[in-house]
Structures are given as structure tokens and as C-alpha cells.
Amino acid sequence: MSQPFQLPSYLSPDDPGPWAVYLEQVERVTPYLGKLSRWVDTLKHPKRILTVDVPVELDDGTIAHFEGYRVQHNMARGPVKGGIRFHQDVTLSEVMALSAWMSVKCAAVNVPFGGAKGGVRIDPRNYSQRELERVTRRYTSEISAILGPNQDIPAPDVNTNAQTMAWILDTYSQQTGHLSPGVVTGKPLALGGSLGRVEATGRGVFTVAAEAARDLGINLEGARVAIQGMGNVGGTAAKLFAEAGAKIIAAQDHTGTIYNAAGLNVAAVLEHVRSTGGVANAPGSEAIANDDFWTLESEILVPAALEGQITAKNAASIRTRIVVEGANGPTTPEADDILTQNGVFVIPDVLANAGGVTVSYFEWVQNFSSFFWDEELINRRLESLMRNAYKDISTIARQHAISLRTAAFITACSRILEAQELRGLYP
Numbered sequence: 001m002s003q004p005f006q007l008p009s010y011l012s013p014d015d016p017g018p019w020a021v022y023l024e025q026v027e028r029v030t031p032y033l034g035k036l037s038r039w040v041d042t043l044k045h046p047k048r049i050l051t052v053d054v055p056v057e058l059d060d061g062t063i064a065h066f067e068g069y070r071v072q073h074n075m076a077r078g079p080v081k082g083g084i085r086f087h088q089d090v091t092l093s094e095v096m097a098l099s100a101w102m103s104v105k106c107a108a109v110n111v112p113f114g115g116a117k118g119g120v121r122i123d124p125r126n127y128s129q130r131e132l133e134r135v136t137r138r139y140t141s142e143i144s145a146i147l148g149p150n151q152d153i154p155a156p157d158v159n160t161n162a163q164t165m166a167w168i169l170d171t172y173s174q175q176t177g178h179l180s181p182g183v184v185t186g187k188p189l190a191l192g193g194s195l196g197r198v199e200a201t202g203r204g205v206f207t208v209a210a211e212a213a214r215d216l217g218i219n220l221e222g223a224r225v226a227i228q229g230m231g232n233v234g235g236t237a238a239k240l241f242a243e244a245g246a247k248i249i250a251a252q253d254h255t256g257t258i259y260n261a262a263g264l265n266v267a268a269v270l271e272h273v274r275s276t277g278g279v280a281n282a283p284g285s286e287a288i289a290n291d292d293f294w295t296l297e298s299e300i301l302v303p304a305a306l307e308g309q310i311t312a313k314n315a316a317s318i319r320t321r322i323v324v325e326g327a328n329g330p331t332t333p334e335a336d337d338i339l340t341q342n343g344v345f346v347i348p349d350v351l352a353n354a355g356g357v358t359v360s361y362f363e364w365v366q367n368f369s370s371f372f373w374d375e376e377l378i379n380r381r382l383e384s385l386m387r388n389a390y391k392d393i394s395t396i397a398r399q400h401a402i403s404l405r406t407a408a409f410i411t412a413c414s415r416i417l418e419a420q421e422l423r424g425l426y427p
Contacts, residue, residue: 017093018307022100024333029409032400036417043103043413046096047080047114048072052142054120056134058127066122066135070143072152073099073115076419077107079150080116081185081357083157084139084164086132090119094307101328102357105350107412109389111361114416116152118143124159136164140171147172149182149367155360156186158306162198166191182367185360194363195375197356200382201326202236202304204355207386208347209237209300209324210244215394216345218321221245224298226320228252229305230273233326233353237302242266250288250296251279253305257293258285294318303330304353310335318344325349340403348405350412351393358382 007016016023023044030040054066069092072080082102095117102115120139124132146152156165165187173179181192189195196203213220223246227234230251238248247263255278258264265284272282280287294310297319303309304326310318315335323339323346325331330349331339339346359382366372373381397407 011093017091018097018329019093019100021308021329021332022097025405025409026413028333029406029413032402032406032410033413033417036414036421039417039420040413042074042076042417042420043100046071046073046099047075048146049092049096050143050146051092052139054135054139054142056131056138058131066120066139068118068120068139068142069095070118070146070152071095071099071116072146073117074103074416074420075114076416076423077114078112079114079148080152081106081111081113081155081360082116082118083155083186084118084120084160084168085158086120086122086124086135086160086164087158088121088123090121095119097307098328101350103416104409104412105354106357107415108350108393108408109354109358109385110415111354111358113153113357113361116154117157118154119157132164133167136160136167137171140168141175144172144175147183149180149364153182153360153364154184155356162186162188162193165193182364185363186356187363192363192367194359194366194372194378196378196382197359197363198232199236200359201233201353201356202238203240203379203382204358204386205233205237205302205304205324205326205352206240206244207355207383208352208390209241209302209322211387211390211394212322212324212345212347213300216321218299222247223300224249224296225300225302226250226252226293226296226298227302227304227326228293228309228330229303229327230269230279231304233356234302234304235270235273237304237324237326238266239270241300246300249298250293251282251285252290252293253279255280257288257290258282259288259296260285300324302326305330308332310339312338315339316342318342320344322347325352328353336403336405346403346405347390348408351389351404351408354389355382355386358385 099117106113165184187193301320307329310331312334315338
């Protein structure tokens with residue numbers, strides 16, 4: 001008999017944050033799990049939660065302290081995998097939810113990893129490169145006891161990159177006494193990184209969007225696309241959509257929202273972002289209000305920024321055919337219901353943005369074998385895996401007349417809980 005679930009004592013019942021969104025998603029899928037539902041509370045309890053103090057000496061000689069987290073959600077199917085973000089608004093609830101969504105994501109595309117996530121509460125814009133290196137190395141040292149190529153493998157996330165991964169790799173390797181390239185993915189090519197990794201998440205977003213467009217009878221040639229976030233994910237997806245003949249009519253980031261009904265010059269916008277840090281005032285565009293971004297008529301909308309962007313407040317105003325979740329958790333459950341009621345086809349994050357962890361898996365495999373693949377092979381394998389995952393999950397959605405998100409959770413949770421059941425409990 002299932003025990004009543006209680007929110008962890010360290011999360012506020014009044015504002016449990018993104019973790020509550022994840023828990024509601026699990027509740028919604030539980031009726032479809034059959035005999036595996038007796039194990040469902042496993043999904044509601046992260047295996048390990050580590051909160052650490054990260055003290056560093058700043059350039060001016062003062063000592064600063066930052067709070068860091070690493071959450072390992074589930075290891076039933078393999079070592080855990082997940083990014084590390086540096087952001088001033090990082091919370092434990094957020095990191096817990098992101099770790100759980102990583103578990104679901106890996107299982108949804110059948111990559112043999114569990115989910116993890118890490119974060120340091122810091123605004124990196126306020127610190128020098130040397131200070132960020134010290135923060136990274138100290139944070140790595142604090143969580144190193146639970147890291148390892150066969151245990152926990154970090155990757156880049158918000159405000160972290162290949163250089164950050166290089167610092168983590170070096171710090172971990174110094175502590176173990178030997179080079180361990182498989183301890184992180186998304187690292188520089190010179191240290192065993194994989195070709196195609198930077199573009200992988202955006203390529204995956206485009207691949208499943210193209211499959212959905214085909215299913216819905218939408219021709220990408222001339223299709224209108226609006227993208228929130230023009231970093232690695234949104235920027236890569238924008239480039240691929242443009243190459244397929246689609247029109248990127250709007251882009252939004254922390255600097256504002258730009259619009260061009262005839263289609264933005266993606267190459268010029270991306271160059272502008274590289275040189276100025278944001279889309280505001282990009283050539284060939286006009287500025288519009290941020291709220292107006294969600295009301296634009298389009299065929300495809302790609303939220304590829306942070307979580308919680310599509311809510312009950314703006315979901316009813318969205319006028320698009322397909323929402324492709326390039327970000328993690330960009331749509332609240334209430335908004336998800338509204339979009340479904342309005343006939344919007346939602347490709348959930350646990351499927352849409354799984355390209356990054358897929359190529360991270362390829363990188364990890366290459367590190368163990370010390371044999372590296374060319375980019376054409378990586379992209380071909382990525383696209384094949386993403387298409388197959390989309391087809392499998394969409395088949396389940398049609399069979400049960402359910403949303404693609406519910407179908408993805410059924411697929412993923414069943415795989416996780418089947419592995420847990422087969423392994424049993426020890427002792």
C-alpha cells in the first residue's frame with residue numbers, strides 16, 4: 001500500500017517551487033504505471049542531496065561564501081548525469097526538479113543514465129574569470145566525494161561552459177591522481193570533448209520539431225518560428241530552422257524582444273548576441289514588448305531559456321501550432337492543460353531537449369574507449385535516436401489519447417521503475 005507523500009521538511013509548503021511541478025507530473029502519470037506504481041514513491045525521493053559551502057578568496061583579498069548544491073535523483077539505470085549552473089536565483093527546489101527531469105529525460109530516450117543536477121548561487125557577471133575558476137574548483141572539491149565517471153558526470157548548464165568543465169576535470173583529476181576525462185562532458189575537444197556537443201541540444205530540438213511538423217502537415221518552408229533564448233540551444237535551433245526555410249519572426253532574451261514579420265537574419269542576430277550579449281537592437285529587427293512575444297501568431301514556438309515561462313497567465317494568449325520545449329520545465333502544469341485544451345501540440349522538455357544528454361552519452365562512451373567519432377557520424381546518430389524516441393512516444397500518445405508529455409513520462413517512469421523493481425531493495 002502506497003504511503004501518503006509528504007513534502008520534504010527543507011522545502012516550504014507555501015512555495016515548494018519547481019519540485020512541486022515535477023511531483024504533479026508524477027502524480028498525473030501514476031495511473032498508467034500498472035503494477036510498477038507500487039514503486040512510484042521512488043521517483044519522489046532523490047537518492048542524495050548535497051548542500052555545500054563554497055568559500056573563496058576574491059581578487060581584492062576578501063573572503064566570500066556561496067551556497068552550492070548537487071542532487072542525485074536516481075541511479076537505477078546507471079550513473080547520474082546532469083549539468084551545473086551558476087545563477088543568482090539557484091534554489092534547492094529548482095536543482096531537485098532539474099535532477100528528476102534529467103532522470104526522466106535519459107529514460108525517455110533510453111540513454112543508460114540517471115538524473116542529477118548541480119548549482120551555485122552566484123551571479124557570474126559580478127566576478128572575474130579567476131574568481132569564477134576559484135569558485136568552480138572549490139565547489140568541485142566540496143562535491144568530489146560523489147563524483148566519478150561511473151557515479152556522477154556533470155556537464156555545462158546556465159552560465160557554465162567547456163572551460164568550467166575543464167576546471168572540474170582538472171580538480172577531480174588532481175584529487176584522484178590520474179586524468180579522468182569521463183568525469184565530465186561538454187569539455188573542450190583538447191581534453192576529450194566530443195564534436196557536435198555544443199550544438200546537440202538545439203539540433204535535437206529542431207529534429208523533433210521537424211518530425212512533429214510532418215505529423216501535423218506543417219511545411220517548414222515558410223513556417224513562422226518564435227524563439228525565447230538565443231544561446232546554444234535557441235541559437236542552434238534558429239540556425240537549423242532558417243536553413244530548412246522557416247522564418248524566425250521573433251527572438252527574446254534577458255535584454256528584450258525583437259521582431260520581423262518577414263524573418264530575422266539569424267546569422268546577423270547571432271553575431272549581434274555574441275558581440276553585445278543579447279538580442280536587443282539586433283540589425284533588421286524592431287523591438288516589441290516582452291509580453292507580446294507570447295501572443296505572436298506562429299507555427300512553432302520554442303521556449304529555450306529558463307523554467308516557468310509559460311504559465312496560467314499567458315498560456316491562453318499563445319497562438320501557435322507547436323510548442324517545442326528547448327528549456328527545462330518552461331511550462332507549468334496549469335499552462336500545459338490550457339495549451340492542450342486550445343489544441344496546441346506540446347513537445348515536452350524531457351524529449352525535445354534530450355539532444356544534449358544524448359551527445360554527452362556519446363562523449364562519455366568515446367572517453368572510455370579513447371576512440372573518437374567524426375561530427376557527421378555523431379549528428380547522424382543523434383538525429384536517428386531523437387527521431388526514434390519521438391516516434392515511440394508519439395505512438396503511445398495516440399494509443400492512449402494522451403499528451404506527448406504524459407506519454408514521455410509513462411515511457412520514462414516505466415523504464416526507471418522496472419530497473420528498480422528488478423534490482424530490488426538492499427539490504
